[in-house]
Amino acid sequence: MSDSRPALTVNDVPVEWHLDEGDLRFAGLSSALFWTNPSLFWMLSPLVEEVGVDLFRLLVARSSSLGTDEDYRSLVARPDGAIEQGFLAWGRAISAAGWGAFELPSFDRAACTATVRIRNPWELRMQADGDLRWGCPFLQGKVIGIFSLAFARLCWADEHIDTGGAAPVVEFHVHPSERTIDDELNQLRVVRFRARQQELKQHMAEAAQQLRRKDEEVEQKERLIRALSAPIIQVWNGVLAVPLAGVLSRERAEPICEELLHRVKSMSATHVLLDMTGLSEVDEAATGQIATIVTSLRLLGAQCAVVGLSPELARTMVEVGISLAGVRTYQTLADALRQAVGLTRRATAGRRT
Structure with a gap:
């Protein structure tokens, strides 16, 4: 280990600092370290305010689910088929990155159900001191993606948040579902599009009414001018x-x-x-x-x-x-x-x- 590249291993995950390149390698991948609050909160909250909580959650969940193939193959999937141990090993690995402490209180391969509990998740820590709340869509997308692969069928993860204890907790209840993030996104976009159409119609009606009032005012002024001119x-x-x-x-x-x-x-x-x-x-x-x-x-x-x-x-x-x-x-x-x-x-x- 050179002075310019110190390294250590945490929960079986190699962490190496490439100080000469200004880079941090976590599990061999280039990474960056941010404060959850204020840095990440200030980075993401303007996007939430701009697009709305519902659309932001679905967009983030979809993006995070796209990377679960590699997560599943590298850590979760095991030759002996012990998905529970594989998921907890994945949880220990990413807990070293500050994602939270992962637990698996229940797992039923036959019913394709599971309960994932994450204590002190990074998304809730990030939002703890802010006025805006949007839950844990990043972790939700990861859970949906991993268990859809583990059960070899489409699954959904219902989110339940508890902030009443010493540390915040999020639980995801995984179950079979034909519901997909893409479907939810499309439905939300249709709803937002129709709402936007209605809003535009309302704006057009108001603009037309204002235009009619302006026309009436102009006509009255023209009549007055004509009356004054002759x-x-x-x-x-x-x-x-x-x-x-x-x-x-x-x-x-x-x-x-x-x-x-x-x-x-x-x-x-x-x-x-x-x-x-x-x-x-x-x-x-x-x-x-x-x-x-x-x-x-x-x-x-x-x-x-x-x-x-x-x-x-x-x-x-x-x-x-x-x-x-x-x-x-x-x-x-x-x-x-x-x-x-x-x-x-x-x-x-x-x-x-």
């Missing part, structure tokens, strides 16, 4: 005034026309005053929309008067072939209002006589 004012009984300002485009003119026709019908208005004094610009498409407004008002039985028509707008309408024949025009809103009110009064007086 307020329709009842200036007299049966007389509506629509002051237009700024730039009048087709996109802006269409909702004005729609709202105006609705108001004329709902209020039984007989006169509408389109005040264009404040317009700074009117595109060609909007010019045609003005003619549409005038024609539509006539069909509803309302007279339309145009106020403040600029020379530029008048020229544009002539150039595109739009005529306002039969439509009264006024320079100021006051003039138009006096005329409309006068006509309304005379119409009212005529109905009374």
